[in-house]
Amino acid sequence: MPPHTADPQRHGDPHASSTESVHEAPGPDTLLATHDLVIDIPERASGSPIELTINPGQCWGILGPNGAGKSTLLHTLAGLRAARTGEIHVQGRSLPEYSRARLARELGLVFQKHHDGFPATVLETALIGRHPYLRPWDIETAEDYAQARAALARMDLAELEHRLVDTLSGGERQRLAIATVLTQNPRLLLLDEPTSQLDLHHQIAVLDHIRRIARGDRAAILVLHDVNLAVRYCDHLLLMFPDGKACWGPTRTMLVPSALERLYNQPLGVGEIDGYPVFMPRPD
């Protein structure tokens, strides 16, 4: 990955409060493309249309303050919520053409909150990731179990496979949710704050693994709250502003400090570590 640096000219420019979005036209390999997409947030009168093109090998980060619509966007991309306007294409076919089961093989989503209606074991929970691949009368095969166990091992949960989910800590439950989507093994991973509740070591372990998956023929979209992790791990960023405006493009073009300050309504100091810009909040 080339080192990312903020554009020094724009850095000093007080008028550069926003960045220009960089459009890429969808190609034959494109995993997900949106056209004229406006997400539906009831309290919001308008929002800027989002035109995303997610290609294999890409890792996108979504940044924005609370309530900007990051989760809503992920849910909309996964077909779980209707968009206000616009279209979503998954591998060249529009979203309504997919059955839920077919879509679940292409696109997996890790939610911010996890509901466990009845206590199930860790292994059973990871195993539901195989659901989209099984027909009604099928029973999970040894291969399905092997995939679930491999995903649990990836997330450092192998030893906990017989534990009940309601006895897990917040961070363990979060890693289990990621293990479930790894078992699901979709080509496009949508992760809503995958590092929340994780200790530093596991934040890096999870992001390293997602970055590795998103090389090759897969891609990932991550909602993150840590700008610096996004700078390290994401090659593209989508900034979502509280007023419904959005801009997106390759990470190095998006790291305009004034834009990030406006994004979070928070003064930021900029440093540099390993050739990456590092943003540190400054008290007002």
Added chain:
Amino acid sequence: MTRSFLLATGVLLPASLLAILIALAYGSVAIPAGDLIAVIQGEGSRLHSTLVLELRLPRALAAFAAGGLLGVAGALMQVLLRNPLADPYVLGLSGGASVGALLAMLAGLSMFSVSVAAFTGALLSTVIVFGLAHGTGSWTPTRLLLTGVVVAAGWGAVISFLLAVSPTAELPGMLYWLMGDVSHARNPYPAWGVLVLVVLLALPLGRTLNVLARGPMQAAALGVAVRPVEWTIYVAAALITATAVMQVGAVGFVGLIVPHMLRLVFGNDQRVILPASALGGGILLTLADTLARTMIAPEQLPVGVITAMLGVPVFLFLLYRSR
């Protein structure tokens, strides 16, 4: 999953057989094991044969089928609501079915029409409870239980009204039926048909229900067509409850006790819990009815009294534990 399925059926199938044998052997007159075997082999005395084959067997089969149906209905609704307190009796489905059936009976309609009316009543109750409790957000236990309890109370008032305007001669029979009574069950076979059908439907749906227990959003993200599945369960639960109510009246708490006990032993895989609830519910109601026939013999108690005495403490315990 396979192991706990085999374990559950391996334990519950013999237990079911045993429960039915106990129901055949005990009553106002106890029949010793030797005589019972003779009757089953077609060699028993005339009195014993009549007692066992014509009176106790149909009644035991009716109780078993109804109990199985109530167990499955409870298990299905608990998955749908992600709440172990859901049960067709607590949520007013049984009340709806009772009102439908009573109205049709008072109007002098045919048995088939009475069944249809009971189903309509149960379905109406389902739609009201789930529609209102759903609101804008997700189901919360409090909201759901309150809605169910209020709807059940509403049906209770309608039932009281209907009883008040009914001919006095029919009152005791109606009251017993409302309290849950197997003695009027004549033909257990339609209920068995529904029970077998529901279990066969539940087996392939089981894994989907496991996913649905994680919440509708997560289930949709894992490829479940949530709305159609939810509606299938609504209609199935109403059909099951109505069939059980037609058979034995408004017996409560079977759907609450049975799935809960089974989950403690066999875990939470719906592919195991649903068929196990059918057998477990059957066992519970068959034994409860035997108890109801023998406790103050030759008088009989309504079986609903027995299940309520067992169910109320279990319900309160579950509510207490869920904080």
